[in-house]
Amino acid sequence: MAKEKYIIELRNLTKSFDGVKVVDSINLKIKENEFVTLLGPSGCGKTTTLRMIGGFEEPDEGEILFEGKLLNPVPPYKRNINTVFQRYALFPHMNVFENVAFGLRIKKLPKDEIEERVEKMLRMMDLEKFGKRHVDSLSGGQQQRVAIARALVNEPKVLLLDEPLGALDLKLRKEMQIELLDMQRSVGITFIYVTHDQEEALTMSDTVVVMNEGHIQQVGTPEDIYNEPTNRFVADFIGESNIIEATMLEDRKVMFDGRVFDCVDTGFGTNVPVDVVIRPEDLQIVTDPEKGMIRGTVTSVVFKGVHYEMLIENEYREYMVHSTLMFPEETQVGMNVQPFDIHVMKKEGYG
Amino acid sequence: MKRMRILAYPYSVWMAIFIVVPLILVFLYSFTEGDIRNLAQLKFSTRSYERVSEPIYLKVIVNSFILATLSTLFCLALGYPVAMIVARANPKVRSMLLMFLIVPMWMNFLLRTYAWMSILSPNGFLNRLLEFFGLPRLEIMPGKTAVLLGMIYNFLPFMILPIYTVLSKIDKQYLEAASDLGANKTRTFFKIILPLSIPGVVSGITMVFLPAVSTFVISGLLGGGKTPLIGDLIEQQFMWEGNWHFGSSLSIILMVMILISMAIMSRIDRDGKQDENGHAKA
């Protein structure tokens, strides 16, 4: 039954700025200790959603529940929620130690307990040598760790993180992703994480919430989102893919490029226009064009480090294919795709 | 960049003629006696400094400091909340409030002080108003209270404006972060807003204290000569008594005291920042 316990629930949450609905009737349930990521392009309303949960923005409509109780009227300083702000917002007149100790001092905890918890937090974040340093003298990565330490030391039930790794370079970002994940697992705190980086969302989250223009497009595990995007927007936003206009002839039969493919999707009806997604790595190239379901000519080859990215053109469209084998330009090839790698989506919403 | 320095020459010359030379002369006169028009026959003497230490003059100096300190404190107590209100107002109201603050400053300083005279004088506006309501009259002018009121009125904008500037520049994200970490409005004020506004407070205090400690017009007009301040004394020596040596000594002493006050203020400004840093050590 523990699974049914939701720590945060958003019901029809709506917010407009200057008459534009920035967040539009969002419904979301977040379980305890879940790592939930709001993913979407810049300006889609992720920060605004997070700020409403934190209490810094008042919803125009809708409810926010915290452990089943209405959170809307509770001021931010009384919410058992802490935030890692997009621009860190470290206090410029305090050193690292004092920044981290702030929340505990506000709670008027005994001095030695504050000292102990802050020191422990600084150690956990690899900051033990920086306690007396001024926050302005730290690098972006260090400031970001101070911001996380300052929030986590309060042991909130929910931690909100707004693109916390956005300012870091790629290598540091990867390291911090792992550290954050470890931390979330070990302290057992619900994370609500905002990012516009789909790779980050997929590697870190238990649940990904894909947003666009104030609406939730899809909620699911990273695997769901990647493998079974519900619409063109999600498919397009989550990594590179081939999105094909097709016709669902009947259950498990879809037609495009002038032929019928077996697939595993059902329930779309008969002769319905649909979109089909095939990931570039799910297309297998065969040298003999006659042995492929789809035939085409290689028009471009780019080496991407782990694989080659090739564009293969036929009379209907251009396919993007990822393969560890290289086929030079102008080669005639065939391509095969497994039925379960053909993802059929309803045509709606996006595009 | 080097060529740009040429542009500073006229200013340097200006400074030399109108600031440095007079300063040297004042310094010279303060340590000498004799005919001020004949520099060659001036004799070294500390007599005018000795005169400063006579009780009646010491009292004037102490009085000046007390009045200047009081008016600075009142300006701070009144000015900080006003600065806060202005900084928090929405843009339209804010520019209107700023206008109210700045426009009176365009009026001549003397004129404003005369206006206060007509309000505070024994048969002035204030007493007529009190009479109208059947209340007892107030005999505050001429006197210290009137001088204090005049100082507060004249110098208040110099307290409000620097504090307002600093307050309006405090990034809202710090307030949100404090509230996120559990601080209510009061605690956010004392832990975040107040410490971050110290530079504005320091420059406000400096900008009020300096003119207040050296003023002579306000005390002359509103104090009616009953409570002369060091500024009045200096004016008297140069303009009426013709004792430039004594006037110079008084000026030098005033200057030294101002410099000491300023050094203390900048110390507080710096310590304010270091204190928060050093907090962890305690």
Ligand SMILES: Nc1ncnc2c1ncn2[C@@H]1O[C@H](COP(=O)(O)OP(=O)(O)O)[C@@H](O)[C@H]1O
């Ligand atoms: N305080 C505000 N006033 C007016 N418009 C705002 C405000 N905050 C956000 N917006 C607008 O709302 C939209 C969504 O913003 P935001 O939630 O920050 O998006 P995201 O975090 O997904 O990039 C943007 O178009 C932004 O310009």
Ligand SMILES: [Mg+2]
């Ligand atoms: Mg954002």
